[in-house]
Amino acid sequence: MNRNPDSSASASYPGSRSSAGHQAPEDQSERHMRGLANLARVDGHGGAEVLAAVEAVSPDLARYLVEFAFGDVYARPGLSLRDREIAALTALAAQSAWPQFKVHVRAALRAGLTRNEIIELVIQAAVYCGFPTALNALFATGDVFAAMEEE
Amino acid sequence: MNRNPDSSASASYPGSRSSAGHQAPEDQSERHMRGLANLARVDGHGGAEVLAAVEAVSPDLARYLVEFAFGDVYARPGLSLRDREIAALTALAAQSAWPQFKVHVRAALRAGLTRNEIIELVIQAAVYCGFPTALNALFATGDVFAAMEEE
Amino acid sequence: MNRNPDSSASASYPGSRSSAGHQAPEDQSERHMRGLANLARVDGHGGAEVLAAVEAVSPDLARYLVEFAFGDVYARPGLSLRDREIAALTALAAQSAWPQFKVHVRAALRAGLTRNEIIELVIQAAVYCGFPTALNALFATGDVFAAMEEE
Amino acid sequence: MNRNPDSSASASYPGSRSSAGHQAPEDQSERHMRGLANLARVDGHGGAEVLAAVEAVSPDLARYLVEFAFGDVYARPGLSLRDREIAALTALAAQSAWPQFKVHVRAALRAGLTRNEIIELVIQAAVYCGFPTALNALFATGDVFAAMEEE
Amino acid sequence: MNRNPDSSASASYPGSRSSAGHQAPEDQSERHMRGLANLARVDGHGGAEVLAAVEAVSPDLARYLVEFAFGDVYARPGLSLRDREIAALTALAAQSAWPQFKVHVRAALRAGLTRNEIIELVIQAAVYCGFPTALNALFATGDVFAAMEEE
Amino acid sequence: MNRNPDSSASASYPGSRSSAGHQAPEDQSERHMRGLANLARVDGHGGAEVLAAVEAVSPDLARYLVEFAFGDVYARPGLSLRDREIAALTALAAQSAWPQFKVHVRAALRAGLTRNEIIELVIQAAVYCGFPTALNALFATGDVFAAMEEE
Numbered sequence: 001m002n003r004n005p006d007s008s009a010s011a012s013y014p015g016s017r018s019s020a021g022h023q024a025p026e027d028q029s030e031r032h033m034r035g036l037a038n039l040a041r042v043d044g045h046g047g048a049e050v051l052a053a054v055e056a057v058s059p060d061l062a063r064y065l066v067e068f069a070f071g072d073v074y075a076r077p078g079l080s081l082r083d084r085e086i087a088a089l090t091a092l093a094a095q096s097a098w099p100q101f102k103v104h105v106r107a108a109l110r111a112g113l114t115r116n117e118i119i120e121l122v123i124q125a126a127v128y129c130g131f132p133t134a135l136n137a138l139f140a141t142g143d144v145f146a147a148m149e150e151e
Numbered sequence: 152m153n154r155n156p157d158s159s160a161s162a163s164y165p166g167s168r169s170s171a172g173h174q175a176p177e178d179q180s181e182r183h184m185r186g187l188a189n190l191a192r193v194d195g196h197g198g199a200e201v202l203a204a205v206e207a208v209s210p211d212l213a214r215y216l217v218e219f220a221f222g223d224v225y226a227r228p229g230l231s232l233r234d235r236e237i238a239a240l241t242a243l244a245a246q247s248a249w250p251q252f253k254v255h256v257r258a259a260l261r262a263g264l265t266r267n268e269i270i271e272l273v274i275q276a277a278v279y280c281g282f283p284t285a286l287n288a289l290f291a292t293g294d295v296f297a298a299m300e301e302e
Numbered sequence: 303m304n305r306n307p308d309s310s311a312s313a314s315y316p317g318s319r320s321s322a323g324h325q326a327p328e329d330q331s332e333r334h335m336r337g338l339a340n341l342a343r344v345d346g347h348g349g350a351e352v353l354a355a356v357e358a359v360s361p362d363l364a365r366y367l368v369e370f371a372f373g374d375v376y377a378r379p380g381l382s383l384r385d386r387e388i389a390a391l392t393a394l395a396a397q398s399a400w401p402q403f404k405v406h407v408r409a410a411l412r413a414g415l416t417r418n419e420i421i422e423l424v425i426q427a428a429v430y431c432g433f434p435t436a437l438n439a440l441f442a443t444g445d446v447f448a449a450m451e452e453e
Numbered sequence: 454m455n456r457n458p459d460s461s462a463s464a465s466y467p468g469s470r471s472s473a474g475h476q477a478p479e480d481q482s483e484r485h486m487r488g489l490a491n492l493a494r495v496d497g498h499g500g501a502e503v504l505a506a507v508e509a510v511s512p513d514l515a516r517y518l519v520e521f522a523f524g525d526v527y528a529r530p531g532l533s534l535r536d537r538e539i540a541a542l543t544a545l546a547a548q549s550a551w552p553q554f555k556v557h558v559r560a561a562l563r564a565g566l567t568r569n570e571i572i573e574l575v576i577q578a579a580v581y582c583g584f585p586t587a588l589n590a591l592f593a594t595g596d597v598f599a600a601m602e603e604e
Numbered sequence: 605m606n607r608n609p610d611s612s613a614s615a616s617y618p619g620s621r622s623s624a625g626h627q628a629p630e631d632q633s634e635r636h637m638r639g640l641a642n643l644a645r646v647d648g649h650g651g652a653e654v655l656a657a658v659e660a661v662s663p664d665l666a667r668y669l670v671e672f673a674f675g676d677v678y679a680r681p682g683l684s685l686r687d688r689e690i691a692a693l694t695a696l697a698a699q700s701a702w703p704q705f706k707v708h709v710r711a712a713l714r715a716g717l718t719r720n721e722i723i724e725l726v727i728q729a730a731v732y733c734g735f736p737t738a739l740n741a742l743f744a745t746g747d748v749f750a751a752m753e754e755e
Numbered sequence: 756m757n758r759n760p761d762s763s764a765s766a767s768y769p770g771s772r773s774s775a776g777h778q779a780p781e782d783q784s785e786r787h788m789r790g791l792a793n794l795a796r797v798d799g800h801g802g803a804e805v806l807a808a809v810e811a812v813s814p815d816l817a818r819y820l821v822e823f824a825f826g827d828v829y830a831r832p833g834l835s836l837r838d839r840e841i842a843a844l845t846a847l848a849a850q851s852a853w854p855q856f857k858v859h860v861r862a863a864l865r866a867g868l869t870r871n872e873i874i875e876l877v878i879q880a881a882v883y884c885g886f887p888t889a890l891n892a893l894f895a896t897g898d899v900f901a902a903m904e905e906e
Contacts, residue, residue: 054739057746060831061727061738068823069278069735076815079271083237087272090238091279094245096398096700097736099743120230121238123363127220128242130583131371132399134363135356139401142359205588208595211378212576212587219370220584227362247549247851248585250592274816281734282824283852285816286809290854293812371580381573385539389574392540393581396547398700422532423540425665429522430544432885433673434701436665437658441703444661507890510897513680514878514889521672522886529664549851550887552894673882683875687841691876694842695883698849724834725842731824732846 028067035071042074042081044110046103085111086121093125093137101137105144115145179218186222193225193232195261197254236262237272244276244288252288256295266296330369337373344376344383346412348405387413388423395427395439403439407446417447481520488524495527495534497563499556538564539574546578546590554590558597568598632671639675646678646685648714650707689715690725697729697741705741709748719749783822790826797829797836799865801858840866841876848880848892856892860899870900 039047055062074084085108092101108118122141126134190198206213225235236259243252259269273292277285341349357364376386387410394403410420424443428436492500508515527537538561545554561571575594579587643651659666678688689712696705712722726745730738794802810817829839840863847856863873877896881889 050739053746054742057742057749058723058727061723061730061742064727064730064823064827065735065739068819068827072819072823073275073278076271076274078267079275083234083268083272084275086234086237087241087275088279090241091245091276091734092736094242095280095734095736097740100736100739116229117234119360119363120227121234123227123360123366124224124230124235124238125242126363126366126583127224128239128583128585129246130393130397130579130581130586131367132394132397132402132581133583135352135367135402136399138356138359138363142355145359201588204595205591208591208598209572209576212572212579212591215370215374215576215579216584216588219366219374223366223370242583243585246583246585248589250589251585270813270816274813274819277734277816277819279734279736281730281732281737281846281850282820283732283847283850283855284734286805286820286855287852289809289812289816293808296812375577375580378573378576380569381577385536385570385574386577388536388539389543389577390581392543393547393578396544397582418531419536421662421665422529423536425529425662425668426526426532426537426540427544428665428668428885429526430541430885430887431548432695432699432881432883432888433669434696434699434704434883435885437654437669438701438703440658440661440665444657447661503890506897507893510893510900511874511878514874514881514893517672517676517878517881518886518890521668521676525668525672544885545887548885548887550891553887553890677879677882680875680878682871683879687838687872687876688879690838690841691845691879692883694845695849695880698846699884720833721838724831725838727831728828728834728839728842729846731828732843733850 031067031071032063033071034075035066035069038070038074039066042070042085042107042110043103044106046106050103081111082108082113085113089118089121089137090125090128093122093133094129096133096136098136098140101140102144105141106148182218182222183214184222185226186217186220189221189225190217193221193236193261194254194258197257201254232262233259233264236264240269240272240288241276241279244273244284245280247284247287249287249291252291253295256292257299333369333373334365335373336377337368337371340372340376341368344372344387344412345405345409348408352405383413384410384415387415391420391423391439392427392430395424395435396431398435398438400438400442403442404446407443408450484520484524485516486524487528488519488522491523491527492519495523495538495563496556496560499559503556534564535561535566538566542571542574542590543578543581546575546586547582549586549589551589551593554593555597558594559601635671635675636667637675638679639670639673642674642678643670646674646689646711646714647707648710650710654707685715686712686717689717693722693725693741694729694732697726697737698733700737700740702740702744705744706748709745710752786822786826787818788826789830790821790824793825793829794821797825797840797862797865798858799861801861805858836866837863837868840868844873844876844892845880845883848877848888849884851888851891853891853895856895857899860896861903 039051043050051062051066054065074081085104088104089101089108092098092104105118109115118141119138122134122137125137190202194201202213202217205216225232236255239255240252240259243249243255256269260266269292270289273285273288276288341353345352353364353368356367376383387406390406391403391410394400394406407420411417420443421440424436424439427439492504496503504515504519507518527534538557541557542554542561545551545557558571562568571594572591575587575590578590643655647654655666655670658669678685689708692708693705693712696702696708709722713719722745723742726738726741729741794806798805806817806821809820829836840859843859844856844863847853847859860873864870873896874893877889877892880892
């Protein structure tokens with residue numbers, strides 16, 4: 001039985017590395033370009049705003065966000081963007097990271113989740129994280145929906 | 152603009168309640184039966200084991216698990232079971248709830264996630280929760296895959 | 303020795319279920335009515351405000367809050383409301399859920415805890431959760447006391 | 454309106470300090486003796502075991518546990534020991550600190566909470582912290598009850 | 605091999621207690637004076653502000669902050685103040701305790717950490733706690749740096 | 756006033772990128788080699804063991820650990836390895852990530868922290884994270900010291 005489930009997926013894209021050690025070389029600028037593209041695809045205009053805010057204090061942390069989070073992880077083909085945003089919203093709610101949660105409510109809508117599905121994720125958080133977390137996630141979600149009405 | 156996104160979904164199943172206050176009455180045994188059915192559908196044999204372990208200490212907490220978590224929330228049609236398990240695994244990893252995480256690795260596979268997709272969720276946890284959480288989630292995942300080989 | 307400590311308490315109220323499987327049927331509206339009554343008893347005017355805020359985004363999550371949290375759990379006779387609010391304040395501080403913590407400072411006072419006892423809980427949080435959490439809980443408590451002076 | 458709720462309670466025991474700055478001097482050995490006495494009163498034999506385990510690695514951390522946690526905070530008269538253990542169990546469950554949670558299940562019983570009341574606190578944790586935390590707290594509680602049967 | 609690593613350090617300052625049980629007596633006012641001195645040394649003007657805010661609601665919690673946190677722990681010679689602030693910033697970021705994190709950005713600068721070193725700690729938090737925590741820590745850091753520009 | 760504190764440090768090593776956008780290209784194998792070297796330097800034999808355990812389930816997560824955590828972040832010159840391990844231990848204790856905490860007790864000793872300094876960090880965790888976390892960190896530390904005696 002194959003116990004390395006991602007080896008099949010890992011061979012097929014730039015920067016991947018099979019379990020046997022073969023590595024496809026690429027330079028940093030490819031990772032950076034891919035990262036910027038994914039950041040725009042995922043977060044739209046909001047992503048550029050976050051990046052600018054991070055760069056203002058630490059250009060290097062901004063670079064890691066672009067290259068590792070978006071150039072490496074979000075670029076991986078083994079999970080759809082829609083699935084990734086389900087996980088992102090849940091992780092952010094579980095950690096009460098409300099600024100990022102709000103950014104990802106918008107990213108989730110861009111990725112194809114409906115408003116109703118986002119609410120369903122919040123309702124499920126009541127079971128997995130408790131009602132306080134779920135309520136705060138719901139209020140953050142409502143804030144984003146309301147702001148979108150104003151735009 | 153409609154700001155009650157779940158009102159359309161809420162009218163269509165037993166126990167739902169529209170925003171106007173209309174409520175479909177049902178007694179506890181319907182919720183209970185639906186919950187037991189969902190528990191079996193989601194967690195398979197593992198769910199019955201967890202339920203027995205909970206009942207041994209608190210029959211009432213077991214009942215709430217069946218009726219609220221599985222009879223109410225997991226029964227909701229607005230989010231697929233596969234999507235629910237993506238969220239479940241992520242919430243459990245974020246809280247380091249490893250016993251439940253392991254149960255839900257199996258539930259996720261039953262719900263249609265592949266082993267590779269589960270690994271992808273763990274990799275994404277490195278971005279959202281940090282490498283320590285991701286590593287512990289990965290080890291728990293590997294433990295389940297190994298145990299499944301033995302079965 | 304009896305290892306099901308709540309079986310004796312569980313037989314005595316609507317919706318309870320003994321360990322032998324006997325279940326007292328009730329329909330959803332009883333749970334809902336009981337929940338609304340408990341929400342008012344526990345949170346007073348603040349509870350209605352929270353409920354309205356939740357309903358504005360998700361009528362179903364509001365219903366679960368009323369029916370499960372207040373209709374089922376808060377209705378249980380095995381623990382006094384005063385004891386429940388000691389636990390509620392502590393759980394909310396431990397999770398840094400400050401909006402809900404503030405609502406429950408008022409609920410705790412309604413339940414019979416004195417202002418001094420609430421402060422004692424916050425002081426004890428310095429031991430169990432650390433000084434940062436205790437300080438933030440203290441500031442939230444002070445905010446509520448100050449707001450009450452204005453009313 | 455008096456906004457220093459603990460000033461009245463603070464004047465009445467050794468080491469207290471009123472808001473006006475008057476301080477009742479005591480030396481370290483009084484705090485230490487009081488702490489050891491409270492540790493025995495609260496945790497019984499289990500407390501001595503924990504203290505020995507801590508002293509084996511850090512005599513100073515053991516001293517702070519005795520003097521600050523038990524000599525100062527647990528000695529405060531403004532909250533009963535039973536109330537303190539309700540808060541302790543909840544804080545420990547919220548943080549998934551299972552070794553300490555198990556010690557405090559025994560402390561809670563010594564403080565006058567019944568087994569059923571402890572189970573009620575765990576059930577309420579399902580609302581405030583989510584079902585995963587509540588289940589893990591329930592299993593820890595069941596482990597302690599089972600161990601007590603063996604003694 | 606000596607398994608009590610702090611016994612050598614513990615004998616050398618007031619209030620210390622060797623593993624053999626010998627204890628140097630001191631009264632509360634020495635701990636209090638030492639605590640106030642350390643609070644000023646560590647947090648400067650910000651510390652006095654925090655203390656006043658705490659005293660306004662609980663003079664006793666303020667006293668414990670001064671006497672235990674600063675009079676006992678921060679006074680210990682076994683770790684430099686600079687090292688303590690590295691740990692303080694990290695613990696506060698990990699718990700998302702942003703008000704205290706901001707106070708300690710200033711304390712860290714006073715303790716000899718450079719702005720760049722504080723940013724490095726935040727970047728490392730992306731690895732250990734995830735990017736959401738790191739971003740929120742970065743924004744809090746940037747807020748403090750900006751406020752310092754205004755002073 | 757320069758508000759980009761890491762720009763000066765960022766220009767001086769491979770892969771860095773100044774705030775003006777200039778980027779020094781390197782391919783993946785340089786990051787990978789640097790990461791393996793740092794992993795060995797930081798974690799010694801324990802690091803190779805962890806890496807192998809991660810690779811057994813996800814070669815890609817292992818690669819990110821090596822390349823991002825150790826090749827990028829740990830390679831940064833702006834903070835010493837000793838300082839990094841102070842932060843690592845604290846972050847791991849704050850998250851109760853005990854397997855990784857134990858690995859980093861050894862890494863901290865390799866980085867120049869003494870056993871006594873590690874104990875001091877644990878004692879300080881009692882202030883910042885509460886006594887439960889500090890006790891669990893202390894027991895984990897004691898376990899590592901004891902295991903080292905056996906080697």
